[in-house]
Amino acid sequence: MRIGPAKKARFTETELATAWQVASLLLGYPDEELLGRRPLLRRAVGSLPAPAAEPLTRVLDHLDATPPQDLAAEYVATFDHRRRCCLYLTYYAYGDTRKRGMALLRFKQAYAAAGLDLDATELPDHLAVVLEFAATGDLAQGRRLLVEHRAGLELLRLSLTEAGSPWTAVLEAVSATLPPLTGRNEEAVARLIAEGPPEEEVGLAPYGTASGPVFLPDPVLEARS
Template sequence: MSALDDAGLRTVHMVASVLLGYPDERLYEARPLLSKSVETLPFGEVRARLAAFLRHVESTPRRELEAHYVATFDLKRRCCPYLTYYTYGDTRRRGAALLRFRHAVRAAGFDLSGEELPDHLAVVCELSARGAAGPAMRLLREHRAGLEVLTRALREEGSPYADVVAAVQATLPPARPWERETALRLAAEGPPAEEVGLEPYSIAGGDR
């Protein structure tokens, strides 16, 4: 990909944070600004992927886009947008992992709106875009195997959201061998199950 400076990184994550959220008024009101922001990026994979998704939004009826979002992210476990899910599944250990995300959000002075969990990919991207790129990038790197699994699942589903997640992936340093191996293992085995006798830590947004 073409090299991104700090401003370019924040731009990519700002655009991705909006595109990865539910396609409500925020997305449709922001489309002109999002398109202009993408045009400021250097030519390369990231710009091309984000531009492709914005064209998809432009050409797709809103109800169809809303239905696709729900069918993809709310009804398919393999397309879960919550990063800790891939490593910890619906287990109690996930609660401790979520605390790291919550602390990063609070340390940056941000409050989560509604009931969204802090490990949602859109939330982490917004954290970066709003000035906390360091903590956000650390969290993304730590969970890059989950990002890889999510991208592969979206591609297999034929979802245009694969372009957005892949654009976020492209902002990270190249994956190391053990990170690629972890991604392959997660893709093959799926997230861990809760140990017998323990209540799972449920993810938000329904049964994935």
């Protein structure tokens, strides 16, 4: 599998915020509310450079062409039943170990510093939450969190690609907004592919098998002029 999408482009801060907000929404469960936002999302995507606009448009086209019940089934099969498609970023670096708690705290502290309170039912490292924070809370700190978990994002992209998931394109768009993978990150991705995240707790299912359900936030896209 190829590591890292080929296309890169320069993004203004407004374009970054727009791309991350759209990506955050498209990682949400495809319910009536999300589907009803498609015209607004298309207008937002139209303002973006091609490396983000093209993949996000493919996702929107898929939402248009697929019956809602099939979208729901695809979504559940992808994100609820594939641990390699986990949307929680700290899982890739720390797995189900005690160190993950400290990593989650860093996300919470970043949100608190920006004056944001996260719903207690949501974990702060969920990719949709991080993208929403980066888009509407603190762009610099949100970008830092994404870059720090670059290897996990890349493994998620590769896993979605391998699964033939239409949501691969969302990760392609997010990757296009971030710096290219470095040698160190490429090594981390290769290690994750070979070994998976660390495990510590007794009784966990092996990496790559089914996991419990993942509940997603539903951030709100603000209309942009």
